[in-house]
Amino acid sequence: MRLTKSFLPTLKEVPADAQIASHRLMLRAGLIRQTASGIYAWLPAGLRVLRNIERIVREEQNAIGAQEVLMPTLQSADLWRQSGRYDAYGPEMLRIQDRHGRDMLYGPTNEEMITEIFGQSVKSYRELPQSLYHIQWKFRDERRPRFGVMRGREFLMKDAYSFDADYDGAVISYRKMMLAYLRTFQRLGVRAIPMRADTGPIGGELSHEFLILAPTGESTVYFDAALEQQDWLAQSVDFHDPESLGRFFKDVTTSYAATDEMHDETAWKSVPADRQREGRGIEVGHIFYFEDKYTRSMGVTVNGPDGAAFHPHMGSYGIGVSRLTGAIIEAHHDAQGIIWPESVAPFKAAVLNLKPGDAQVDEICNRFNQLGGDAVLLDDRDERAGVKFNDADLMGHPWQIIVGPRGAKEGRVELKNRRSGERLDLSVDEAIERVLL
Amino acid sequence: MRLTKSFLPTLKEVPADAQIASHRLMLRAGLIRQTASGIYAWLPAGLRVLRNIERIVREEQNAIGAQEVLMPTLQSADLWRQSGRYDAYGPEMLRIQDRHGRDMLYGPTNEEMITEIFGQSVKSYRELPQSLYHIQWKFRDERRPRFGVMRGREFLMKDAYSFDADYDGAVISYRKMMLAYLRTFQRLGVRAIPMRADTGPIGGELSHEFLILAPTGESTVYFDAALEQQDWLAQSVDFHDPESLGRFFKDVTTSYAATDEMHDETAWKSVPADRQREGRGIEVGHIFYFEDKYTRSMGVTVNGPDGAAFHPHMGSYGIGVSRLTGAIIEAHHDAQGIIWPESVAPFKAAVLNLKPGDAQVDEICNRFNQLGGDAVLLDDRDERAGVKFNDADLMGHPWQIIVGPRGAKEGRVELKNRRSGERLDLSVDEAIERVLL
Numbered sequence: 001m002r003l004t005k006s007f008l009p010t011l012k013e014v015p016a017d018a019q020i021a022s023h024r025l026m027l028r029a030g031l032i033r034q035t036a037s038g039i040y041a042w043l044p045a046g047l048r049v050l051r052n053i054e055r056i057v058r059e060e061q062n063a064i065g066a067q068e069v070l071m072p073t074l075q076s077a078d079l080w081r082q083s084g085r086y087d088a089y090g091p092e093m094l095r096i097q098d099r100h101g102r103d104m105l106y107g108p109t110n111e112e113m114i115t116e117i118f119g120q121s122v123k124s125y126r127e128l129p130q131s132l133y134h135i136q137w138k139f140r141d142e143r144r145p146r147f148g149v150m151r152g153r154e155f156l157m158k159d160a161y162s163f164d165a166d167y168d169g170a171v172i173s174y175r176k177m178m179l180a181y182l183r184t185f186q187r188l189g190v191r192a193i194p195m196r197a198d199t200g201p202i203g204g205e206l207s208h209e210f211l212i213l214a215p216t217g218e219s220t221v222y223f224d225a226a227l228e229q230q231d232w233l234a235q236s237v238d239f240h241d242p243e244s245l246g247r248f249f250k251d252v253t254t255s256y257a258a259t260d261e262m263h264d265e266t267a268w269k270s271v272p273a274d275r276q277r278e279g280r281g282i283e284v285g286h287i288f289y290f291e292d293k294y295t296r297s298m299g300v301t302v303n304g305p306d307g308a309a310f311h312p313h314m315g316s317y318g319i320g321v322s323r324l325t326g327a328i329i330e331a332h333h334d335a336q337g338i339i340w341p342e343s344v345a346p347f348k349a350a351v352l353n354l355k356p357g358d359a360q361v362d363e364i365c366n367r368f369n370q371l372g373g374d375a376v377l378l379d380d381r382d383e384r385a386g387v388k389f390n391d392a393d394l395m396g397h398p399w400q401i402i403v404g405p406r407g408a409k410e411g412r413v414e415l416k417n418r419r420s421g422e423r424l425d426l427s428v429d430e431a432i433e434r435v436l437l
Numbered sequence: 438m439r440l441t442k443s444f445l446p447t448l449k450e451v452p453a454d455a456q457i458a459s460h461r462l463m464l465r466a467g468l469i470r471q472t473a474s475g476i477y478a479w480l481p482a483g484l485r486v487l488r489n490i491e492r493i494v495r496e497e498q499n500a501i502g503a504q505e506v507l508m509p510t511l512q513s514a515d516l517w518r519q520s521g522r523y524d525a526y527g528p529e530m531l532r533i534q535d536r537h538g539r540d541m542l543y544g545p546t547n548e549e550m551i552t553e554i555f556g557q558s559v560k561s562y563r564e565l566p567q568s569l570y571h572i573q574w575k576f577r578d579e580r581r582p583r584f585g586v587m588r589g590r591e592f593l594m595k596d597a598y599s600f601d602a603d604y605d606g607a608v609i610s611y612r613k614m615m616l617a618y619l620r621t622f623q624r625l626g627v628r629a630i631p632m633r634a635d636t637g638p639i640g641g642e643l644s645h646e647f648l649i650l651a652p653t654g655e656s657t658v659y660f661d662a663a664l665e666q667q668d669w670l671a672q673s674v675d676f677h678d679p680e681s682l683g684r685f686f687k688d689v690t691t692s693y694a695a696t697d698e699m700h701d702e703t704a705w706k707s708v709p710a711d712r713q714r715e716g717r718g719i720e721v722g723h724i725f726y727f728e729d730k731y732t733r734s735m736g737v738t739v740n741g742p743d744g745a746a747f748h749p750h751m752g753s754y755g756i757g758v759s760r761l762t763g764a765i766i767e768a769h770h771d772a773q774g775i776i777w778p779e780s781v782a783p784f785k786a787a788v789l790n791l792k793p794g795d796a797q798v799d800e801i802c803n804r805f806n807q808l809g810g811d812a813v814l815l816d817d818r819d820e821r822a823g824v825k826f827n828d829a830d831l832m833g834h835p836w837q838i839i840v841g842p843r844g845a846k847e848g849r850v851e852l853k854n855r856r857s858g859e860r861l862d863l864s865v866d867e868a869i870e871r872v873l874l
Contacts, residue, residue, distance in 0.1 A: 007504040007569060009558035033554055035509060035516075036541070041554055042507040050507070067444040070479040070487070072472060072591045073510060073574055074543075079472075091536045096543075098590075099528045099578045104473070106511075106533075117470055117478055121446035132444060137510055137574070141536045153535075154509045 001347070002369065003379045007044050010391050020216045022329035023148030025338050029395045031325070031346075038145025038153030045395065048346035049325050050156065053188060054135055056343060057158050057319055060184040064176040064239050066131035066160055071113050073137055077103035079112045083297045092140045106139035111294045111316060114161045118312075119300035125165050128302065128312060129173055133160030135321060147216075149326045150282070156322040163295075163312040165304070170289055170313040174206050175245040177287050177317045178252065181210055182232040185284070188324065189341020190331050192284055193223050195257045199288070206289035206315070209259065211281030214330035221281040223257035224271050282327045289315040338396025339419050347377040349399035349435050350392045354385045360408040364428055368401055371436050393418065399435050438784070439806065440816045444481050447828050457653045459766035460585030462775050466832045468762070468783075475582025475590035482832065485783035486762050487593065490625060491572055493780060494595050494756055497621040501613040501676050503568035503597055508550050510574055514540030516549045520734045529577045543576035548731045548753060551598045555749075556737035562602050565739065565749060566610055570597030572758060584653075586763045587719070593759040600732075600749040602741070607726055607750040611643050612682040614724050614754045615689065618647055619669040622721070625761065626778020627768050629721055630660050632694045636725070643726035643752070646696065648718030651767035658718040660694035661708050719764045726752040775833025776856050784814040786836035786872050787829045791822045797845040801865055805838055808873050830855065836872050 009030045018024040026032045031046030042050055058068065074096065080086035086105075094106040107113070114132055122130060135158045145153050162173035178194060185192035192210035199207040211221055230252075238244040256271045258264065259281065268276070292311035295301070301309035320327075325344075332339045342348060349372065353365045369378040377397065379388045385404075392400050402414040413431050415424045426434065446467045455461040463469045468483030479487055495505065511533065517523035523542075531543040544550070551569055559567060572595045582590050599610035615631060622629035629647035636644040648658055667689075675681040693708045695701065696718065705713070729748035732738070738746035757764075762781075769776045779785060786809065790802045806815040814834065816825045822841075829837045839851040850868050852861045863871065 005502060007506070007558070007567060030558075033557060035550055035553070036511070036513040037539075039509045039511060039513075041509060041550065043554075044504050044506055047505055047507045065442060067481045068484055069444070069481055070484050072476045072478060074473070074476060074576065074591055076473040076476075094533065094535065096531065096533050098531065099580065102474075113472055113478065116472070117480075120470060121444070121467075130444060139511065143536065154511055 001374060001377050003377055003381055006377070008377075008395075009043070010394060018148065020147050020150070020330070021333055022150060022216075022326035025329055025333055025394070026148055026326065029338055032149065038142055038151070040149055040152060040154075045346040046325065049340070049344050050322060052344040053321050053324050054156075054158075056187045057135065057184055057321060060180045060187070061133050061158070061160060063183075064131070064180045066133045066180075068134060069117070069132050070134045071107070071110050071117075071136060073106055073139070074104050075107045075113055077105055079116060080105065082299075083112045083294055085112070092142065094139045094141045107136075108138055108140045109316075109318075110134070110159055111161065111314075112298065115294040115298050115300050115314070118161075118163055119295070119298065122163070122302055125302055125304050128163060128165045129169055130163045131160055131173060131176075133158060133317070147326065149322045152322065155320065158319040158321055160317040162315045162317070164314075165310075165312060167291075167313060170315055171206065172242050172245060174287060174289050174315050175249045176239050177315070178208065179232070179237055179239060179245070179248060181285050181287065181317070181319070182230075182252070184319065185210060185212070186232050187343055188328060189343055190284075190328055191228055193221065193227050193257050193281070194252060195221065195223070195259050195281075196253075196262050197259075197286065197288070198262065204289070205253065208287050209283050210285035211259065212284050212327045212331055213279050214282050214327065215280055216330050217280030217282045219281050219283070220260040221258070221279055222260075222263055222268055223277050224255035225275040225277050226255045227252070227257055228277065282323075282330060283320075284324050284327050285317075285319045287315065287317045289313070333396070336390070337394035340396040340398055342398045345396065345398050347397050348372070348375040349377070349401055350395070350397040351376055351378045351401045351403060352385070352388045352392060353378065353380050354388070354402065354404040356380055356382055358405045358408065361403050361405055364403050364408050364411075364413065367428065368403075368432070368436070371432060376436070401431055401435065438811060438814050440814060440818055443814070445814075445832075446480070447831060455585065457584050457587070457767070458770055459587060459653075459763035462766055462770055462831070463585055463763065466775055469586065475579055475588070477586055477589060477591075482783040483762065486777070486781050487759060489781040490758050490761050491593075491595075493624045494572065494621055494758060497617045497624070498570050498595070498597060500620075501568070501617045503570045503617075505571060506554070506569050507571045508544070508547050508554075508573060510543055510576070511541050512544045512550055514542055516553060517542065519736075520549045520731055522549070529579065531576045531578045544573075545575055545577045546753075546755075547571070547596055548598065548751075549735065552731040552735050552737055552751070555598075555600055556732070556735065559600070559739055562739055562741050565600060565602045566606055567600045568597055568610060568613075570595060570754070584763065586759045589759065592757065595756040595758055597754040599752045599754070601751075602747070602749060604728075604750060607752055608643065609679050609682060611724060611726050611752050612686045613676050614752070615645065616669070616674055616676060616682070616685060618722050618724065618754070618756070619667075619689070621756065622647060622649070623669050624780055625765060626780055627721075627765055628665055630658065630664050630694050630718070631689060632658065632660070632696050633690075633699050634696075634723065634725075635699065641726070642690065645724050646720050647722035648696065649721050649764045649768055650716050651719050651764065652717055653767050654717030654719045656718050656720070657697040658695070658716055659697075659700055659705055660714050661692035662712040662714050663692045664689070664694055665714065719760075719767060720757075721761050721764050722754075722756045724752065724754045726750070770833070773827070774831035777833040777835060779835045782833065782835050784834050785809070785812040786814070786838055787832070787834040788813055788815045788838045788840060789822070789825045789829060790815065790817050791825070791839065791841040793817055793819055795842045795845065798840050798842055801840050801845050801848070801850065804865065805840075805869070805873070808869060813873070838868055838872065
């Protein structure tokens with residue numbers, strides 16, 4: 001893809017109100033533009049990242065048998081009156097009246113709606129378990145939006161909801177989601193540590209937040225280094241097998257991990273000192289079991305084997321998709337700009353044409369451009385080399401293929417790895433093999 | 438994919454308020470559920486159709502060099518005050534106040550916002566032309582929502598916006614979009630006829646609506662049969678070449694086509710009688726050139742070659758993505774249910790297991806299920822054959838692979854084409870070759 005045919009406007013100045021690195025970098029690298037307080041438009045490079053995150057989240061949800069639906073952004077207030085949350089929810093809920101004066105709201109979450117949809121369609125215990133999810137824009141009217149997409153008002157979230165016949169079933173659904181989450185975050189190139197979270201009046205151990213380590217995180221976190229070293233993608237957990245899931249869950253939850261809210265000094269002391277890790281974390285996911293709270297309040301039942309109606313047990317499972325773009329940058333950047341993990345990068349490589357108009361340089365660049373297709377961004381602007389180097393570092397492409405007139409004469413290019421800074425002098429074919437195949 | 442592990446709830450009863458076929462069929466086939474007046478949730482089968490439509494729309498927009506962005510659903514009223522539309526827009530605009538009492542709105546369209554984003558980033562004529570589009574949920578507070586997703590309140594739309602230096606450039610952008618639209622609709626399995634539409638005070642010939650022929654259409658349409666017979670996918674229009682685009686545009690616009698609003702009896706009489714077609718149409722797209730209406734009212738300029746600032750010329754280009762699901766069904770159904778074109782079908786084929794538990798039947802079904810992956814729906818329910826036949830016809834899968842115990846013994850299955858009704862007796866390998874390869 002040619003930069004001169006693209007809409008990839010980088011900014012030279014740092015916007016004054018952007019306090020944290022990800023917010024500054026997302027604006028400077030042309031990923032987003034603010035359109036109102038806490039509300040952003042996603043420009044092409046940002047949208048590519050968002051779609052990459054969505055794709056990985058979706059694949060891992062599908063892998064554990066969750067079914068994708070799409071619920072609307074606006075909801076009727078009556079639905080929330082049934083659960084009692086319409087009045088309970090604070091000013092973060094955006095309340096709306098339509099032209100006929102009917103009370104509506106911009107959904108901050110979807111427990112009520114999914115419970116209603118489930119109740120209309122599922123009548124028998126034989127149709128359980130069910131896990132339904134969607135990836136949709138939500139709105140929370142933050143009093144003081146800040147940190148760019150990390151605490152915006154309109155945000156993209158994946159929220160899943162499980163329905164089971166009983167507690168034992170709900171535990172299995174919960175463990176599947178924990179597995180999917182750990183795999184998802186690892187594929188996104190970040191380490192998200194699951195931490196026990198408050199379950200409120202429901203109690204029990206089935207509430208976990210997932211936090212990415214970053215110096216700008218909102219919470220202090222304490223955890224056993226063992227959790228950082230696990231490779232969740234290599235593990236052969238069989239999600240069809242409750243025992244395999246049980247071992248996995250025990251493995252995850254045995255190691256100490258807590259945010260300051262839930263921190264327990266006594267338990268912490270039992271973690272060997274060389275494995276104690278303390279830092280700051282950004283919440284990017286939350287999984288939570290809440291018994292029959294919504295099926296009961298909304299009067300949703302299914303029939304059991306004995307013909308008697310019962311309220312299914314539910315859990316809900318959120319991932320902050322738009323927030324993750326910021327959180328990934330917080331975890332992966334340097335003074336020059338973003339350092340994208342390959343799995344979410346808007347482009348896998350940038351090809352820097354250092355002398356547009358030079359026949360040999362142009363020819364090599366065009367070859368990369370054609371072979372790379374959508375995965376490669378060709379910087380064919382009539383700009384100084386320094387501008388191109390800076391923009392490529394800022395935008396954080398995992399690879400830079402640098403094509404200058406001297407190397408081109410000998411059919412050679414320079415390949416730079418953005419993360420390590422390593423530079424290799426390669427033939428065109430070697431660079432193609434290394435980056436594009 | 439196994440039906441028993443899916444969330445594909447069909448309905449037996451026809452909902453009373455559903456007046457047209459597509460609305461009834463979308464509810465019965467479990468594509469959507471109403472969650473509020475004119476607002477729908479998309480269940481898994483419906484979402485698959487929506488995503489297929491989106492994908493084809495996106496591919497054809499990208500093919501003409503348009504860049505995808507994603508603007509938020511909520512907009513600041515101030516933006517619309519700049520263009521003068523905040524007060525001009527009627528009660529269909531959903532007006533909202535946030536917690537600080539600031540006026541906002543749920544975007545019914547995005548001319549203002551895209552003009553602002555463009556203006557922040559593009560400074561020179563050298564960066565023109567630009568075409569930017571997004572596929573995002575919109576809201577229009579219809580007084581009387583009806584016909585399901587065909588006239589809903591929250592709806593998914595692709596809207597593109599072009600920016601050119603002058604009228605001649607705008608004409609080229611407009612023609613590219615017309616080409617993209619004709620290709621898009623043809624790939625979606627429908628014939629959408631472009632019809633001259635009113636340009637209001639701007640005048641000229643650069644406004645076209647695209648209408649799909651269906652008996653339930655809202656407008657009467659008159660057109661030359663020549664327009665129905667064109668194969669836009671086979672045509673080799675070079676969108677980089679203004680002359681090639683010009684010939685294409687002339688070709689399209691020379692043949693008579695008009696809705697009743699724009700109908701001209703004199704011109705109509707000059708169409709040979711055997712080529713006169715009259716019917717009803719559903720509007721699924723609209724392309725429109727409007728000079729510098731928004732760049733002027735919003736004070737957006739770029740610098741020309743002489744250094745003088747000027748207002749770029751714009752056009753806007755909409756496709757009703759969610760509406761298309763209904764419109765495609767209006768054009769493709771019979772008394773038994775939907776008949777999906779393959780390009781948008783939620784599943785390419787259903788495999789009907791007529792005797793779950795029979796080892797040979799199960800084995801053949803599993804083979805199709807494994808090979809077909811996500812494209813195949815295996816009806817493995819413990820239900821009568823009649824229920825499975827009816828549901829498969831209702832859901833409109835292009836192919837049905839019917840596996841019964843008698844055929845299974847000899848390794849044979851029945852393949853039914855949903856559209857033609859044709860049934861073939863085939864070996865398993867022949868059926869695989871026919872449908873899955």
